[in-house]
Amino acid sequence: MAEEYVSLAEWRNKCEAVKAFSEAQIWVHKHLIHFTLFFFITGLPLISKEWFGWLAFVFGYPLSTVIGSYDPYSLGIQVARFIHRISALGLALVLIPFLLKTLGELRRMEIWPECWSFSCFKKGFKDMIDFYVYRKRVTFPKYNVGQKGWIWTVIVGMVIMYVTGTVMWLRDLFPPSAWEVAHLLHDIGFFIAAIGLIIHVYMALLIPEHRPFVRAMFRTGRLTEEYVREHHPEWHEKIEKEG
Amino acid sequence: MGEMAIAFNVDNCIFCRACQVACHVWNNTRPQVTEFSPTLTNPPDLLPNVWTLMEAKEVVEGDEFHWLFFKRQCMHCSEAPCAKACPVNAIEIHPEGAVVIREDKCTGCRFCIEACPYDVPRYDESSEKVYKCTFCIDRIQNGLEPACVAACPTDALVFGDYDELVNRYRSQGYEVYGDSVNDYVGRTHYIYVTRKYKGKLTDPKYFGDRLKKDPRKASVQVGANVVEPVGWGLVGLTLLAAAGHFIYWRAKRIEEKSESKGEKGGE
Numbered sequence: 001m002a003e004e005y006v007s008l009a010e011w012r013n014k015c016e017a018v019k020a021f022s023e024a025q026i027w028v029h030k031h032l033i034h035f036t037l038f039f040f041i042t043g044l045p046l047i048s049k050e051w052f053g054w055l056a057f058v059f060g061y062p063l064s065t066v067i068g069s070y071d072p073y074s075l076g077i078q079v080a081r082f083i084h085r086i087s088a089l090g091l092a093l094v095l096i097p098f099l100l101k102t103l104g105e106l107r108r109m110e111i112w113p114e115c116w117s118f119s120c121f122k123k124g125f126k127d128m129i130d131f132y133v134y135r136k137r138v139t140f141p142k143y144n145v146g147q148k149g150w151i152w153t154v155i156v157g158m159v160i161m162y163v164t165g166t167v168m169w170l171r172d173l174f175p176p177s178a179w180e181v182a183h184l185l186h187d188i189g190f191f192i193a194a195i196g197l198i199i200h201v202y203m204a205l206l207i208p209e210h211r212p213f214v215r216a217m218f219r220t221g222r223l224t225e226e227y228v229r230e231h232h233p234e235w236h237e238k239i240e241k242e243g
Numbered sequence: 244m245g246e247m248a249i250a251f252n253v254d255n256c257i258f259c260r261a262c263q264v265a266c267h268v269w270n271n272t273r274p275q276v277t278e279f280s281p282t283l284t285n286p287p288d289l290l291p292n293v294w295t296l297m298e299a300k301e302v303v304e305g306d307e308f309h310w311l312f313f314k315r316q317c318m319h320c321s322e323a324p325c326a327k328a329c330p331v332n333a334i335e336i337h338p339e340g341a342v343v344i345r346e347d348k349c350t351g352c353r354f355c356i357e358a359c360p361y362d363v364p365r366y367d368e369s370s371e372k373v374y375k376c377t378f379c380i381d382r383i384q385n386g387l388e389p390a391c392v393a394a395c396p397t398d399a400l401v402f403g404d405y406d407e408l409v410n411r412y413r414s415q416g417y418e419v420y421g422d423s424v425n426d427y428v429g430r431t432h433y434i435y436v437t438r439k440y441k442g443k444l445t446d447p448k449y450f451g452d453r454l455k456k457d458p459r460k461a462s463v464q465v466g467a468n469v470v471e472p473v474g475w476g477l478v479g480l481t482l483l484a485a486a487g488h489f490i491y492w493r494a495k496r497i498e499e500k501s502e503s504k505g506e507k508g509g510e
Contacts, residue, residue: 043301046330047471048471049330049331068305069347070347071331071347071348072332073331073332073348074333074347074349077330077331077350078351081350081352086499100279129399131503132488135492135495135499171353176356176357179353179357180462180463182468183357183462183463183464184462184466185355187466187470188470189471190474191474191477194474195477195478195481198478198481198482198485199481202485202488204493206489206492207369208496209493239430
């Protein structure tokens with residue numbers, strides 16, 4: 001009997017039968033990481049000059065050796081503000097086509113609550129505590145309540161950061177009272193982003209049970225059916241129903 | 244030289260505007276071309292090149308009409324919220340009390356404008372920097388009076404030791420604004436004194452909202468005193484919680500593995 005050879009991609013598709021992330025999602029997530037990194041390293045010296053002022057010297061000193069008459073620290077802040085704004089434009093260029101592509105699929109995405117009642121949210125939180133504290137086996141959907149909360153925090157947070165950032169960038173178009181509110185909300189947004197990212201990165205990199213998802217997000221976008229059945233039975237059920 | 248103050252005696256001002264002119268001359272700031280307007284105040288507001296401005300206000304008390312003259316410039320606050328808000332430390336607070344913007348360091352971000360409760364710093368679009376009164380720090384550090392004080396013909400402006408000036412005016416029965424304003428601005432090194440309008444310095448009917456009873460920018464204060472400390476605290480707590488959870492999770496996994504090994508061994 002002749003042996004049947006399959007390509008690596010086909011073999012992977014057979015083994016990792018469940019598609020968790022589209023190529024567009026993988027692409028956007030990758031760029032989101034790059035731009036978030038830029039936002040943080042260029043925003044930190046502005047929000048806390050006492051702790052992160054040294055970053056302004058890092059940006060400004062090399063350039064000040066070329067532009068002689070400029071104070072290195074001030075130059076560093078100017079460079080940071082410039083990169084911050086360019087990063088915002090870059091991220092917008094990545095997000096706009098993604099949003100246009102995703103808009104039609106929005107209702108079918110697994111980011112909505114399973115149901116809207118209080119008891120449903122209560123069960124979601126209880127499931128999270130059972131899993132992350134007591135390590136019990138829980139019937140999670142694709143994303144648990146915490147993960148859905150994070151996705152919505154990112155969506156709403158980005159809108160707020162873009163609106164407030166625009167007010168601060170194009171401040172001549174707005175009254176000073178708007179600058180003040182925008183500045184305050186931008187600062188609050190930074191702290192929410194920082195706290196959320198610490199939890200997100202910790203959960204992704206240091207909880208071994210999440211690793212297949214991380215691999216899927218950074219490589220193939222796929223998960224094995226066995227993993228989905230074991231860790232996300234509600235989602236598995238839904239997939240089976242949909243055929 | 245210790246902590247200094249400039250006192251503006253409202254009762255003595257004759258609106259000659261010599262102070263305004265002297266400020267332009269000393270600081271080499273090109274004066275504005277004047278225009279007709281319904282008031283005597285000209286130009287109508289502070290500008291990047293107008294660091295001090297004499298304002299004239301018509302006040303009617305009963306049947307009596309009179310002019311009220313008010314000098315406007317940076318108040319040189321001891322707590323200088325503008326200096327705290329500046330991300331590049333371009334605003335220096337001198338021991339004499341002067342709050343000075345270093346033009347070479349200013350990036351024109353305008354965070355100082357957001358923070359100032361007296362609406363003083365002005366942004367210049369051509370140089371992309373912010374300007375305001377310097378308290379003539381270059382003059383006073385060289386033993387001279389500020390230019391506006393030197394030009395005043397009626398002693399409406401007096402320069403001297405801070406406590407000495409405040410005590411002198413108080414002992415003469417003047418109302419003094421500036422020596423203890425609030426926690427946001429501290430005390431101002433430009434002080435306002437009057438006997439004629441005693442009890443009315445912070446009354447909006449007379450001086451508008453220029454001399455506020457409680458000058459502050461709530462959003463800036465919430466940002467600096469609440470959002471930042473609480474935010475950094477929560478960031479630290481999140482890091483600690485993540486580290487704690489990691490240790491707990493790992494210990495539990497090891498425990499479960501050894502239990503399942505034990506069960507297999509028992510079989």
